[in-house]
Amino acid sequence: MTGRALVVEADGGSRGNPGVAGYGALVRDAVTGRVLWEGAEPLGKESNNVAEYSGLIAGLRAVLRIDAGADVEARMDSKLVVEQMAGRWKIKHPDMRTLALEARDLAARISAAGGSVTFTWIPREQNKDADALSNAGMDGRTIDRMLGGSATGDAIGGSASGDATDPTNGEVVDEVVDELIDPQPSPPAAGPWEGTPTRIVLVRHGITDFTVASRLDGRGGADPSLNTAGQAQAAAAGRATAHLLGGSSARVVTSSLARARETGAAVAEAIGAAPVVDADWDEQDFGDWDGAAIPDLVRDHPAELTAMREDPAYRRPGGESHEELAARVVAAFERVVAAGGTSVVVCHRKPIMCVLAHVLGIPHDKVWRLAAAPGSLTALEVWPDGNVSVAFTNRT
Structure with missing residues (x-):
């Protein structure tokens, strides 16, 4: 035919x-x-x-x-x-x-x-x-x-x-997001990619004063709230998510940190959902460096900063390594996949990097090439046979 x-x-x-x-x-x-x-x-x-x-x-x-x-x-x-x-x-x-x-x-x-x-x-x-x-x-x-x-x-x-802008400078571009994840079930296929995929939208939180000041802000730090620009980014992320879903239902999961919960609340309101907190989506714990300004670390501790970036086993006193972060984030990701349907996860840059590295097989020395701007959306489809399609990344 x-x-x-x-x-x-x-x-x-x-x-x-x-x-x-x-x-x-x-x-x-x-x-x-x-x-x-x-x-x-x-x-x-x-x-x-x-x-x-x-x-x-x-x-x-x-x-x-x-x-x-x-x-x-x-x-x-x-x-x-x-x-x-x-x-x-x-x-x-x-x-x-x-x-x-x-x-x-x-x-x-x-x-x-x-x-x-x-x-x-x-x-x-x-x-x-x-x-x-x-x-x-x-x-x-x-x-x-x-x-x-x-x-x-x-x-x-x-x-x-609209003009593209730096998402950390307080300006927000509210664009139409392509409906790259079709809310209707995909047509059945023979063999690989068969069945209905689990759809996951990863949203990075809006900015805080720590973001503007280039300060490390992990799960063990001061836990600041969104600033005014971050609140506007959260609202824009909610509108973009609602457009992407096209009226279909979705769960909302957030990390336990204030900036993610506040962004998640805006997204949940936009799509008519009740957010659920899962602390395994928290940002990495930077230990004694939580709250430190990155320019100061570059000047005073260049070797240690390089180790934290390049060595997945490196851990600051009182903090956690990238390997430990990735283990809990991947476990949280697999729980979302097992739930099926569509989920929106509001979290942080490094957890988003961990998910993309996991599904795409990206080695640790290349993971920093993945961008996830404040307020951005990243979307994936996970099929019953384990195949994964990354629909788009870092959309603002």
Whole structure:
């Protein structure tokens, strides 16, 4: 049986290459030509190729929201992306390999649902709509607009714009968050990825005065509350979580520390849930360094600070090591997975790093490359067979 025919048109650009980058993509009904979805997003400082791959990935994600079993033709004016995705050109750059694997994973999910994905190069003049959307992304706009024709008939609309800001400087950007985790059950697949996944959204708390002052703030320290900017970030995280869930129910779990409980309360209110505290999601205990200013440690204790960062067994007096932190966080994560359904966990940077390192197999010497800004969202899907898909990270 032939599935619904859809066309993805995708593009990306960078003003400087690398420079200010953004992507744009849309999905059309192949028969009527009607646009069913359009999207755009700024990417910060990236290359043209990263932006182009990001546009393709966004378009394929939108297909999964509209009709996961569709026959899809992905059209792009990037010869490089089309030839690499078709398997005719080698992918040498590590960033491109990562993005290509993500795009291929999405294509595999479409194929597993009974559809197919092919890739076609088109001249730039035939890709003007996606090009216009990518320019909107480079201009700082985030667009996620469902124009009709989704499998469930839902309209997930709206667009928002704003300049990206440093999340620790008191400014808050309240953007539309892509509904990358579909609240409806994913289509059944044969073999791996079968069944309904457990969905987990990790939210980092908003900032405190300790965050602004670059002070270590672990589970054994002063336990400060959110400041005014942190409260605004917590409210924005609540709105973003509610948009992401699209009205579906979810549990809310928080660490025992004040900043996480206060952020969790804002998230829980936004989605209509009652938060539950699990202290295993607390930040690392930094012992006698809790409350210390990082610039002072850099100046006075550089060797010890390096050891705490690089040696997973290093522990400050009265504190805990990274290994001990990871053991309790992974145990808490596995409890959330075992509960099934959808859970929102409001916690801290290092616990979020521990979860991502655990599911992705990232070694300790690379774990600090994972970013988790205050008020940001990170989302995962854990399937019954143990497969894990990281939908997105560090979204503010």
